[in-house]
Amino acid sequence: MIRLADSASHLEPLARFGLSVLLDSSRLLPVDDPSADVVQLSIGTARAAGGGDLFARGVEPHVNDGEVVVESSTLEMLGALAGGVADQKAPERDRFERVPAHVNPMVVAGRFREPIVSRAGGILRRAAEQAAGRRPVRTIAPWPDGRRWAMALTHDLDLVAGWPWYNHLRAAQLAARFHLVQAMQVLAYGAAALGRNPVWRAVRDLLDAEHEFGLRSTWFIICGTPAFASIRAGDVTYLPESPAVKRILAAVAEGGHEIGLHGSFETMLDGGRFRAQRERLESLTRAPVTGVRQHFLRMRPGATQQEMASARFGYDSTWGFSDRNGFRLGVADIVAGWDAHRESLSGLEEAPLAWMDRALSKYAGIENPERWVDDALELARACRDVNGVWVGLWHPNLVPALGFPGAPTALRRLLDILMAGQPYAERLDRIVAWRVARRSLRATRVSPDGRAELAADRAWNGPAILEDPRGGPIASHHWPQGGA
Ligand SMILES: [Zn+2]
Known part of the structure; x- marks a missing residue:
């Protein structure tokens, strides 16, 4: 539990955003009740702003009896990281008009493999526990179902569509990098797959594996009309209304998985096209499409999200690095999106992408899928350490016939190890819904023995579990009715 001191109401917008991210990731139950004897969070103004502090020393809250003090400069820095402010303001572009990784402060500091902002939440939680003395401290369980x-x-x-062409392209790419044995394998698998629809088989095998492991996933589908130029650019290469795609959509929906939009190049700065593609996809899925991720992760940070929000998407999952795996927003979590130019919330939730299969293949020339999986597992451990979420991307075309010998076996190892850690393995829309609901939970009254009356602005179909700061369960409440 924690109550904000008056000093928190005078913060500038970015520091206020940083504070909300910090409180949310601490899982400390916010308290509205002014008479409750609980730990108070106050804002200090002793240190000047500066990023070096956060990377070198961490959040470093000051602990008094019944009070934790966090510097406003720290909150600003946390807000800037979680909001992607440097990426939003950078003028640099790569050949796909994306903002390159080297402008990101996590990359500059060499710390992009660590969820620094999420870790700050844990630091605040421990500081509150220290400051509490005999005052009650309650945290909210991180995920549903005890996960x-x-x-x-x-x-x-x-x-x-057109997979044989991509098979040859991939073989040529492997050969050019002197992976000659793999290049020959790819051609041989491709030849053997002629007439056997390897794309559909790959999708079906992937769905079978997910069914076996008992997890639900999220599929991002491109929804434009292919033309010569879009095919040559690797942008829109298939027609969503074609029988082959319809069969895939039906199988994905049948398995209970989520379907979101994979925004094609033309959407990047165009809310109207975002909306048209979303509606076109919804007419095929006959279910609401709330999630979006850009093809090639091609976005203008901030501006693209503005267009997504105007097209009424609920969440975006584009904030990953295109050339490496890690935490571009410093969080292994879902966070409210930040618009750096308007200095306000973007209206979208962000589900940053931490790992994708081909980052090492494309940009480091590592063609052994087992190494990709090692990389995924390392990041998953970092997510687990902060009770966060690992968002990973596995392309359905990673099968031998389409250029990737050994990939399906590697995926099975990945799922085996991830699922053994008993995560809440769910569709992104569900994960986002939980995090938004959890973030809205607060105590309207706290009795001296620590019992809390709860309120929440967002509904959740399940209990609200309160814990002690070490994770021991204390009380299970019915999820409170909407309060705002
Ligand atoms: Zn794509």
């Missing part, structure tokens, strides 16, 4: 962390397995459907 301590979460995983969202996602799939971008990039390839359906």
